[in-house]
Each structure stands twice: as C-alpha cells, then as structure tokens.
Amino acid sequence: MNAPKTSRYIEIQGVAQTFKTKKGPFQALRDINLTIGKGEFVALIGHSGCGKSTLLNLIAGLTAPSAGVLLCDNREVAGPGPERAVVFQNHSLLPWLTCWENVHLGVERVFGAANKSTGVAAESRAQLRQRTDAALALVGLTHAAQKRPGEISGGMKQRVGIARALAMEPKVLLMDEPFGALDALTRAKLQDELLEIVAKTQATVVMVTHDVDEAVLLSDKIVMMTNGPAATIGEVLPVHLPRPRNRVELAENPAYLHCRKAVIDFLYARQAHVEKAA
Structure with a gap:
C-alpha cells in the first residue's frame, strides 16, 4: 500500500x-x-x-x-x-578515494561537527564509520567498499553516489x-x-x-x-x-x-x- x-x-x-x-x-x-x-x-x-x-x-x-x-x-x-541531498548524472566521486572514503567524506562533514543551531553534538568516529557502512550496505556495495571509482562499473559508481547522499539522512x-x-x-x-x-x-x-x-x-x-x-x-x-x-x-x-x-x-x-x- x-x-x-x-x-x-x-x-x-x-x-x-x-x-x-x-x-x-x-x-x-x-x-x-x-x-x-x-x-x-x-x-x-x-x-x-x-x-x-x-x-x-x-x-x-x-x-x-x-x-x-x-x-x-x-x-x-x-x-x-x-x-537536501543531490545525486547528479555524473557520479562526481573523487577518484583517489575508495568507495568507502567517498561516502565517509560526506558523513564526516554533516555529522562530524556539532550543530550549534540544533544543539546536536558531533558523533564519534565509530558512529561515523557505522553510518558509512550502513549506507554502502543499503545500496549493496559492502563488497566494493575498498575499491576506487576506476575499479568499478558505471552502475556501481552511481550507487556510491546514491549511498553518499543517503548517508547524510536527507529529508x-x-x-x-x-x-x-x-x-x-x-x-x-x-x-x-x-x-x-x-x-x-x-x-x-x-x-x-x-x-x-x-x-x-x-x-x-x-x-x-x-x-x-x-x-x-x-x-x-x-x-x-x-x-x-x-x-x-x-x-x-x-x-x-x-x-x-x-x-x-x-x-x-x-x-x-x-x-x-x-
């Protein structure tokens, strides 16, 4: 339904x-x-x-x-x-970082620092890693976490881009x-x-x-x-x-x-x- x-x-x-x-x-x-x-x-x-x-x-x-x-x-x-997270037609991944690192970069920017406007404290490194792992698992790319963009297919690159967006828990x-x-x-x-x-x-x-x-x-x-x-x-x-x-x-x-x-x-x-x- x-x-x-x-x-x-x-x-x-x-x-x-x-x-x-x-x-x-x-x-x-x-x-x-x-x-x-x-x-x-x-x-x-x-x-x-x-x-x-x-x-x-x-x-x-x-x-x-x-x-x-x-x-x-x-x-x-x-x-x-x-x-408000954006996924572009071009995956826009950093080629020198692994899939995991590309997703973690966004997670760290959003949740790695305290939010003064909401009073939410910065998350620990373990929590940031868990968020990154969960986002990659959601798009079925746990097995490719340590591969770089040049080592994966176009469809997998797009999934990494989607994982990066979803990891920020956008509304x-x-x-x-x-x-x-x-x-x-x-x-x-x-x-x-x-x-x-x-x-x-x-x-x-x-x-x-x-x-x-x-x-x-x-x-x-x-x-x-x-x-x-x-x-x-x-x-x-x-x-x-x-x-x-x-x-x-x-x-x-x-x-x-x-x-x-x-x-x-x-x-x-x-x-x-x-x-x-x-």
Whole structure:
C-alpha cells in the first residue's frame, strides 16, 4: 500500500528564473507553482531545455530564484543544506578515494561537527564509520567498499553516489537524471533498487528524467514541463499505482498504460507545437 503523504512539504510559489547572458536576459522558468508532499516521489519530465535541472537546482538551493519563493518544511530555501541531498548524472566521486572514503567524506562533514543551531553534538568516529557502512550496505556495495571509482562499473559508481547522499539522512533526495548514462539493463536494475531504498527510507524524492517509463514506474506524480524558454508547468499527472511496484506486472496494467500514454501525448503535442512554430 502507498504510505500516507502530507500535502505540503515542499512549496514552490510563483517562482521564475532569469539568467544574464551576453545577448541579454534569458528567462528559463516562469510562474512555477507546485506542492510536494512528505515522502512523495515526483518526476520532472519535458523536452531538453525546458528548465527541469534549473528547477531542481532551485529546490537544492544551488541557485536563487529571480522571483517567487521556495519552502521546505515551512522554511525558506536560502541555500544548500544537508537536509537536501543531490545525486547528479555524473557520479562526481573523487577518484583517489575508495568507495568507502567517498561516502565517509560526506558523513564526516554533516555529522562530524556539532550543530550549534540544533544543539546536536558531533558523533564519534565509530558512529561515523557505522553510518558509512550502513549506507554502502543499503545500496549493496559492502563488497566494493575498498575499491576506487576506476575499479568499478558505471552502475556501481552511481550507487556510491546514491549511498553518499543517503548517508547524510536527507529529508529530500534530489536526482538529476541519475541513470541517464547507463545501459538499459543496468538502468532497470538501479530503478528497482531505488524503489526499495525509497520504501525503506521514506525520503521525499524529486527526480529529473527524460524516460517516460521510468517516470511512471517510480513516481507518485509526474510534473510535465512546457518547452523553453520561459518554461512552466504544463500538467501534473497523479500516478495511482500501489506500492511495491513490479515492472513486469505493470507492463499490462491499465492504469500504468494510461499514465504512460498521457505523458507521451503531452510530450508529442509539445514537439508538434515547436515544429509548427518553426
């Protein structure tokens, strides 16, 4: 069964993003309004250049909006924070460190020092090691802990990146096409593993994807973006499929097929609009 979600955990209110360029201002996003519930899995989908990654960066606090406000747990997003972890398409691992050391580096930064604002004391070295071990175990990489990134496959590198993010116990997991560079079989395996991980951690997830089947398989709702420039949210599609989900069983599920068709119809309609305008 689907776990109950609170209706307003991330709130995006009237957000716009304009960048300064040599040719003048470029408006990437306009009038973005969206609410995401606690524990909800949301996919952002749309054609290239529609501002999906820009919106993800705004939620992460990596950039500030030109207009509007973003809230997470009733607090304004004013910059990056450990409660919002990001997994990029490029795993971004330090090649001279082992898998264990790459994960431990993030753990140490978040839990190795006292948090003055909350009064939480710094954890011991043993506790930091336990957190690192647990994160690697969660993604099934205990056996590769002492290997360096150059010694493991692309899929394993992505799992290390996910482990590093999860080790910080984020309230929100932000993923920018984390499986986009992987082959189909590896991608499917990691999608299934992600479903299991999210079920265990109950994290709120926002993921950018170009893959329609991935969006329907993983999400509670799919946010479909209009084409850029000045992109906005075109439609929000709820995905009413029970969890846990099995991709084989869903292949002929009417609700799954309905959601898949709805997303494809939206994307094709947008592409046809672009071609007609050209």
